[in-house]
Amino acid sequence: MDQNVIKVGDFVIVQRQGYTKLHKLKAHGTLSLGSFTVELDNIVGEKYGATFQMKNFPGNRKLFTLEKVDEMPGITSINIEKSGLDNRNITDDGQSQNLTTEDISKLKSEELNSNSIVEKLINNSKTFNSKTEYSQEKYIKKKEKKYFEYVQIRRPTIRLLATMFYRQDPSKTLGIRIDDLSQILTYSNIQSQGTHLLYDSGTSGLLPAALLHQLGGGSPAHLIHLHPGNECQKSALVAMNFPPEQLNRCINVNLYSVLRCYYQQKETFDDPPASKKMKIEEGAVPKKPNWQMENERACQLLNKGVDSLIIASKEHPNALVSQLAQFLTGGRNLIVFNQSREPLQDLYLHLKEKLDFIHIKIVTNFMRNYQVLANRTHPEVNMTTGGYILTAFKLK
Amino acid sequence: MSFDDYKAVIDEGDTVILYLTISQIYSIRAEAKTLSKKGVEVENVFQTPYGALKCADLIGKPYGSKITLSKGWGYVMQPTPELWTQTLPHRTQIIYTPDISMIILQLEIAPGSIVVESGTGSGSLSHALIRAVKPTGHLYTFDFHKNRVELVREEFAQHGLSDYVTVSQRDVCSSGFGDELENKADSVFLDLPHPWQAIPHTLNVIKETGGRICSFSPCIEQVQKSCEVLSKLGFQEIQTMEVLQTSYSVQTRKLPVLDLDFLKSEKDGTETKGKEREVVKCVTAVPPASMPGHTGYLTFASLPPVWARSLQISLNQAQEDNSPDL
């Protein structure tokens, strides 16, 4: 099957300018994109990365279809007749645009064409010609963005998902920003080997997805994903369209139920797994519920020790670390993320007392983006704050 | 051979990280003999502030265990790319973990990825790239400096990583990355003084299904030139950022409390005598007194798949002008 072809059942990211939306593609489905409703039938069978134009549906103002574009009509650059030298004569009184909101929405429904809409906006602006060249350019960019009629269909990646979730609402990922995520992955020394243990109390599946991505396809590595609820959050995990073989190596189990299983059936996990298999094949034991099988699978692995322990929790980390650190093999790393510093300070002092961890660090990042344009390069006007990461090395 | 897979015990020839304190971390080799500066074979002894360590004694010790020195003790750790970055011999400026982490995530590298890198420099980034691509992917790394190429190749061999990396001596600005790599790479990383001269060559190596590129530059002028070239060549999502990390040490501080109430009553000579000074315990996280304020700018971009390359839509948010009106 060609990975590059868009299929029904795929999770796709629909991108319109800087705006992105995750969507599960169903047959004859629609998607709402800002104020537009878009029919997606036409993207099925096309390739990822392709660009589509939103075309108005005859007889329905709100509904759009997508038409694949192979060539740009060459966005005709809008002719700027006159520019002002500076903005001394410009006052913003909200009266500079002659077109009313109704006029504009009529334009939109006639034909969504950012170029022609922007041109009309300019022709009806009283102040456009006295704006400076820079401001005119900015005005055009801003308006073009608003009426932009092209969308791109992309295959979800960890980068796109992390950026999108954080932009939508940082609490979706417990405040894990892309730089936090990137460092959790390196400090945990995760790779295509070993068993890794994660407790995640709600990152919309971003952390398990990112870790599983790092374990790779067709590898022997496992991720045990502990979660506090009945069902774990899975958005990013399913969005990544992992092959079943890989997805199957992420064992999602409830924290309480797996620990109960571990403590109360401990002896059985030392059994060579072969004898167990035999029994099942013979049909001697009644089939266990799936969650119980997953618990036992997790416990077998926990019993051998894990190669990293990663915790991103809403709960206080000390109790979690006290319980889960027993599974971490000596000589491996503990990584704990928190949106605030104080819980990690508590953990830092707790670990210092316990004496079985060294190299304990708390870090945070300053991250900012830049606008890079000829003569107008500067840090972006807005920035965000990330969280805190504690890392520690467990002794033998 | 200690960089591939998780190990339990130190074998002869392993590179081992010796941890004394949070700021005293060294890399040593578990070997009985080593070459002196003069090229003579001598006993491999590592001098620490807490006494000498015979490196041969490490063989057979479990990773994560404590070792005794004549005037103290230390711990032995299996090396990770992060610990290697902290302890490697510098032959050039190197890239550090906060930037490395962002590079790997943004370039969407995972096992199986084919990654092209130049220059190799001291191999700080390379080690993390190799960990991310192995065992099914590969790193092709280029440097035009003969000595650096030879040394880093030797290190990869010592670290047991040779199967996952190919080091070549080449000037990538003038000669590109070679025909063998045509349309092979998922992503390209550049840390060069003139990245904009190498960027056009990356069009040949990135897969037809598209890929990601990153250029790391300390100076903003380099960034401007690179961005200009990237955008001319049809790269999308061009984004420039910086990441600076602060690390805190947690301390409990005792702050004395001043009692000034006694001033309200007349002096009788007993005010200060025999009174315990009250203190409040305060847990604080203390940033270092000085830290890096700049490492470099990271510029990322995507090359669309061939079927989408001719479309010149700027989907790039970062390109948008958000300056205050001039």
Ligand SMILES: C[S@@+](CC[C@H](N)C(=O)[O-])C[C@H]1O[C@@H](n2cnc3c(N)ncnc32)[C@H](O)[C@@H]1O
């Ligand atoms: C700053 S170092 C790279 C450090 C590396 N990223 C690390 O983390 O260790 C830059 C390297 O680029 C190499 N270099 C400079 N120009 C080059 C060119 N045109 N072709 C290949 N290598 C080049 C230099 O020899 C130097 O080793």
